[in-house]
Amino acid sequence: MAKLPGEIKATILNLLGQLAELIDEAGETEFVIFEQFGETEITISGLNELQNVRERLRNSYTRLCRLFLQVSESQPTAPAAVLNLLYLSIEEGQANLDAGEASIREAKRELGLLLEFRLSHPRCDSLNSDLQDEIAQMLAERKKAN
Numbered sequence: 001m002a003k004l005p006g007e008i009k010a011t012i013l014n015l016l017g018q019l020a021e022l023i024d025e026a027g028e029t030e031f032v033i034f035e036q037f038g039e040t041e042i043t044i045s046g047l048n049e050l051q052n053v054r055e056r057l058r059n060s061y062t063r064l065c066r067l068f069l070q071v072s073e074s075q076p077t078a079p080a081a082v083l084n085l086l087y088l089s090i091e092e093g094q095a096n097l098d099a100g101e102a103s104i105r106e107a108k109r110e111l112g113l114l115l116e117f118r119l120s121h122p123r124c125d126s127l128n129s130d131l132q133d134e135i136a137q138m139l140a141e142r143k144k145a146n
Contacts, residue, residue: 004071008090012068015093019061022100026054029107037114046107053100060093 030050037043067086071078078086 003077011090012064012086015090015097016061016064018097019057019064019093022097022104023054023057023061026050026057026100026104029104029111030054033107033111033114036111042114046110049103050107053103056096057100060089060096064089064093 027050030047033043033046033050039047064086067082067089070082071086074082
């Protein structure tokens with residue numbers, strides 16, 4: 001194996017673990033939203049965003065794994081271009097992790113608002129178009145306030 005500093009190896013392995021955890025969390029959040037509310041005009045943008053988050057995280061995970069393996073197999077040293085790609089992939093993976101966490105937090109916040117709305121309107125078992133309009137208005141007002 002081409003020698004990488006122990007700190008870099010630890011960073012890569014830690015980042016891979018965090019990416020995997022967040023891929024799972026995005027999938028779980030997407031599942032809960034879909035199971036609770038289905039694919040409606042209200043939920044579609046959040047569901048699409050969560051799918052995009054999972055794809056970006058999966059791409060970062062795959063790229064980082066592939067480059068880490070390539071460096072590991074390089075003898076006696078890894079080419080500088082591959083090392084540069086590895087370091088860029090670490091940075092990109094961390095950026096995607098941070099952005100993914102923010103997107104998941106936002107989706108969970110909106111899910112909480114939808115659940116709050118459902119609890120305050122017990123007569124609604126499904127989200128008919130009038131209720132969807134009311135929820136959309138409530139979400140827009142909350143976003144303006146933040």
